[in-house]
Amino acid sequence: MRARRSRPFHAAVSRRRFLALTGGLAAALRFLPQGAQAEEEKKLNFFNWDTYIGETTLDDFRRKTGIVVKMDLFADNDELMAKLKGGNPGYDVIVPSNDYVERMIKAGMLMPLDHGKIPNFRHFEERFKDAAFDPGRKYSVTYMWGTVGIGYRKSKVKGVPDSWKYLYDSDTYAGRIALLSEPGTVIGLALKYLGYSFNDTDHAHIEEAARLIIRNKKNIKTFAPDNGQDLLASGEVDLVQEWNGDVLQVMEEDDDIAYVVPKEGAIIWQDCLCIPKGAPHPENAHAFINFLCDPKIAAQNALFIQYATPVATAKEVIRTMEGGKDYLSNPAIFPPPEVMQRLEESKYLGEEHARRIQEAWTRIQAA
Amino acid sequence: MESWRRHPLVFWAMGLPGIFWLIVFFLVPLGFVWLMSFGEKRGIVDIAITGTLENYLRAFDPVYLGILFKTVRISLIVTLLCIVIGYPVAYVIAFSPPKVRTWLLLAIMLPFWINMLIRTYALIAVFRTRGYVNFTLEWLYGLLRLDALFGPFQPLPMLYNEFAVIFGIVYVFLPFAVLPMYAAIERLDRSLLEAAADLGASRFHTFLTITLPLTRSGIASAVLLVFIPALGSFLIPELLGGPNAYMIGNVIAAQFKKANDWPFGAALSFLLMYATFAILAVRPLLVRRAAKGEGAR
Numbered sequence: 001m002r003a004r005r006s007r008p009f010h011a012a013v014s015r016r017r018f019l020a021l022t023g024g025l026a027a028a029l030r031f032l033p034q035g036a037q038a039e040e041e042k043k044l045n046f047f048n049w050d051t052y053i054g055e056t057t058l059d060d061f062r063r064k065t066g067i068v069v070k071m072d073l074f075a076d077n078d079e080l081m082a083k084l085k086g087g088n089p090g091y092d093v094i095v096p097s098n099d100y101v102e103r104m105i106k107a108g109m110l111m112p113l114d115h116g117k118i119p120n121f122r123h124f125e126e127r128f129k130d131a132a133f134d135p136g137r138k139y140s141v142t143y144m145w146g147t148v149g150i151g152y153r154k155s156k157v158k159g160v161p162d163s164w165k166y167l168y169d170s171d172t173y174a175g176r177i178a179l180l181s182e183p184g185t186v187i188g189l190a191l192k193y194l195g196y197s198f199n200d201t202d203h204a205h206i207e208e209a210a211r212l213i214i215r216n217k218k219n220i221k222t223f224a225p226d227n228g229q230d231l232l233a234s235g236e237v238d239l240v241q242e243w244n245g246d247v248l249q250v251m252e253e254d255d256d257i258a259y260v261v262p263k264e265g266a267i268i269w270q271d272c273l274c275i276p277k278g279a280p281h282p283e284n285a286h287a288f289i290n291f292l293c294d295p296k297i298a299a300q301n302a303l304f305i306q307y308a309t310p311v312a313t314a315k316e317v318i319r320t321m322e323g324g325k326d327y328l329s330n331p332a333i334f335p336p337p338e339v340m341q342r343l344e345e346s347k348y349l350g351e352e353h354a355r356r357i358q359e360a361w362t363r364i365q366a367a
Numbered sequence: 368m369e370s371w372r373r374h375p376l377v378f379w380a381m382g383l384p385g386i387f388w389l390i391v392f393f394l395v396p397l398g399f400v401w402l403m404s405f406g407e408k409r410g411i412v413d414i415a416i417t418g419t420l421e422n423y424l425r426a427f428d429p430v431y432l433g434i435l436f437k438t439v440r441i442s443l444i445v446t447l448l449c450i451v452i453g454y455p456v457a458y459v460i461a462f463s464p465p466k467v468r469t470w471l472l473l474a475i476m477l478p479f480w481i482n483m484l485i486r487t488y489a490l491i492a493v494f495r496t497r498g499y500v501n502f503t504l505e506w507l508y509g510l511l512r513l514d515a516l517f518g519p520f521q522p523l524p525m526l527y528n529e530f531a532v533i534f535g536i537v538y539v540f541l542p543f544a545v546l547p548m549y550a551a552i553e554r555l556d557r558s559l560l561e562a563a564a565d566l567g568a569s570r571f572h573t574f575l576t577i578t579l580p581l582t583r584s585g586i587a588s589a590v591l592l593v594f595i596p597a598l599g600s601f602l603i604p605e606l607l608g609g610p611n612a613y614m615i616g617n618v619i620a621a622q623f624k625k626a627n628d629w630p631f632g633a634a635l636s637f638l639l640m641y642a643t644f645a646i647l648a649v650r651p652l653l654v655r656r657a658a659k660g661e662g663a664r
Contacts (some may be wrong), residue, residue: 355626
C-alpha cells in the first residue's frame with residue numbers, strides 16, 4: 001500500500017452522513033404523512049437469495065401471523081452489501097453468508113437480535129449455537145449451511161471429477177466449464193487447489209492463483225452469476241462450480257447430474273438470518289426468524305430447497321416426510337465426516353485484502 | 368426566442384418543475400458522486416473526501432486502459448453495424464405508403480415495450496447450445512444428410528463470447544439508430560431525387576450524391592444515440608459474455624457492488640462522462656458539415 005500523500009482539505013464526511021443528507025432531502029420531499037408507529041403494520045420485507053425459500057413457507061407465515069412478506073432477491077453477498085451500506089432501503093430480514101455477517105457486524109450494519117423473541121433457537125444443533133464470526137450469536141442465526149463443490153453431467157464426464165484440477169488446471173473439459181462469479185470464492189478455491197488455505201492473504205499466493213485462472217481462461221466458458229445450475233441443466237456446460245443446494249435442485253429433475261466436493265477440500269458456509277439496522281418492522285422480523293427456526297417449518301423449507309438445516313429437531317420431522325430419508329442420507333447435503341474434515345470456513349480478512357482480491361479479479365477478467 | 372422575455376411568468380411557471388427536477392434529482396446527486404471521486408475509503412462503510420487524485424491515477428493502470436480500449440472497439444463495431452443495418456430499414460420505412468409506414472414504425476418501437484432484461488434473456492434461449500438456432504441448424508443438418516459426410520452435428524458456440532455481446536448490444540440499440548435516420552430521410556425533399564433522375568443519374572449515383580449527404584445529420588444523431596449508451600453497457604456483457612466480456616461498465620458496476628469501492632467507481636464514471644462530452648463536442652462539427660452540403664445544393 002502506498003503512503004497517502006494527499007492532505008485533507010475537507011472535513012471527513014462519512015458515507016453514511018452523506019446519505020443521511022440526501023436521505024433527509026428525500027424525506028423532506030415526501031409529502032405523504034407518516035403512518036402511526038405505535039403498532040407495526042402487518043408487513044415484512046425479506047431480502048433473500050433466489051430459489052432459497054420453501055414453496056409455501058411465506059404463505060404459511062401469513063396464515064399464522066397475518067404478516068405479508070415481500071421478498072426481493074439478490075445474487076451475491078457483495079450485491080447485498082452494496083444495497084445496504086448506504087443505509088437500509090427498508091429490509092427487515094437479510095441472509096448474508098458467514099464472512100459477510102462478520103463484515104457487516106464490523107461495519108455496524110446489523111441490529112442485535114433479541115433472543116427472548118426467538119425461542120426456537122433452542123432447537124439448533126450445538127455447533128450452530130455459537131460462531132467465531134459472531135460470538136454468542138448476538139446478530140445472526142444460521143438459516144442453512146452447505147458447501148461449494150463441482151456439479152457435473154455424468155454422461156459427459158469420465159468418472160467423478162473429484163479435483164479442482166478439472167476446473168482450474170486442465171483442458172480435459174475445455175469450453176464446458178463455468179466458474180462462479182464471486183471473486184473471493186473463485187480465487188480462494190484456486191488457492192485451495194494450489195495447496196494453500198482458502199483464507200491465505202499472502203500477496204504472492206494470490207498472484208499465483210490469479211495466474212492459474214488466467215492460464216485456464218481459454219477453457220472456461222463463463223463466470224456464472226448464481227445461475228451455474230441452469231447452465232448445467234440446459235447442457236450449456238458439463239461442469240460447474242456451485243453451491244451444493246443449487247446443484248441438488250436441478251439433480252431432482254435430471255438424474256444425469258451429480259455433485260462432488262473435490263479432494264483438495266472446499267469451503268463450508270453458513271447463510272444467516274439477520275436484521276439490518278433501520279429495519280422498519282423489527283418485531284415482525286423477530287417473529288419471522290423464529291418461524292423459520294420452527295422445526296416443522298424448517299423441515300418443510302429445507303426439504304424443498306435441498307439445503308442442510310441447522311435445526312436439529314427438524315431432522316426428526318424430515319425423517320417422517322416423503323423423500324426425507326433420501327435428503328438425510330444424501331452426502332451432497334450432509335457431507336460424511338471425512339469430507340467435513342477437508343472443509344474450511346471463509347473468513348472476513350479486512351478491506352485491504354478485499355481490494356487485492358478485487359484487483360486480481362479485474363485483471364483476470366481483462367486478461 | 369423573444370417569447371420568454373415577453374411572458375416571463377408563463378416561462379417560469381412552465382419551466383420551474385423541470386429545472387427543479389434537474390437540479391434536485393440529477394445535478395445534486397451527480398455532484399455528490401463527483402465529490403466522492405476525490406475521496407478515499409476509510410474502513411468498510413465510510414468515505415473521507417480528501418481531495419486525492421489517486422482514484423483518477425489508478426484508472427490509468429494498463430488493466431483499465433485495456434478494458435477501455437476494448438469497450439471503445441466493441442462500441443464502434445456495434446455503431447457501424449447499427450448504421451449499416453438500420454439505414455436500409457429507415458429508408459424502406461420512409462418511402463413506404465403512409466398506412467404501411469405507421470405499422471412499420473410501430474414494429475420498430477414494439478421492442479421498447481418489453482424490458483431489456485427480458486429481451487436479453489430471450490436471446491440466451493435462442494443462442495445457447497441447446498437453443499433454437501442450434502435446433503434449427505441440427506434439423507437442417509439432418510435433413511440434408513450432412514451427418515453421413517461430416518459426422519454428427521456440432522452445435523455452434525454462439526453464447527458467452529464476443530459475438531453474443533455485439534449481437535446483444537446491436538439488438539437493443541438498433542431502434543435508436545433507425546428512428547433518427549428515418550426522420551432525416553422522411554424530411555428529404557423528394558423533388559431533388561426526381562430532378563436527379565430527370566438529369567440521368569443512376570439510382571445508385573443519386574443515393575450516393577444526394578440522399579446520403581442530405582441525411583447526414585440523421586446518421587450523426589444515430590451514431591451518437593448508439594455509441595454513447597453502448598460505451599456504458601454492462602448488463603449485456605455480463606449476461607451474454609464469456610470470461611473475456613468485461614467492458615468498462617462492468618468495472619464501474621463492480622466498484623459499486625462487489626469491490627465496495629465507491630470513490631474509484633465514481634472516478635471511473637466521471638472519466639467515461641468526460642469522454643462522452645468530448646464525443647458530443649464532435650457532433651456540431653458533423654452537423655455543420657451536413658448543413659454546408661445542404662446549403663451548396
